[in-house]
Amino acid sequence: MRALLQRSLKSRVLVEGRVAGEIPRGLVVFLGVGRGDTQGDLEYLAEKIMGLRIFEDEAGKMNLDIRQAGGEVLVISQFTLYGDCRKGRRPGFTGAAPPEEADRLYREFCRYLEEAGLKVATGEFGASMQVEITNDGPVTLMLDSPGGQALKPN
Helix, strand or coil: EEEEEEEEEEEEEECCCCEEEEECEEEEEEECCECCHHHHHHHHHHHHHHHHHCEEECCEEEECCCCCCCCCCEEEEEEHHCEECCHHHHHHCCHHHHCCHHHHHHHHHHHHHCCCCEEECCCCCCCCEEEEEEEEEEEEEECCCCCCCCCCCC
């Protein structure tokens, strides 16, 4: 499982011109589900994201996690995080999980964050979306779960 995080002052996602999800200050999480990802990958990544101290404290140091900062999370499904561009000019997506499995794990990931007490907004799985982000910092991080399908050399 792979996540691209962006610390945000405000963000929203639109589907067919309507707002599907919106948050004030918090994190935008682009979530990719890889072939073979499990509940363990999901839990690892969710816990890692919740524990990252990437929000500033009163001294301006990155010492607070998302909950301590009072932030919210916008989770966007993003199979293109598994795009392999090493050969040719068109990315290959064989590392991404099949849509049914990816949708299930994406929903479980969002539910896991909610059950941990975070307010979570989402896009729509499989939809064409427009994402508006006011990146704060900017702070952008890429995370992989230990079992995630990192690209392997050819």
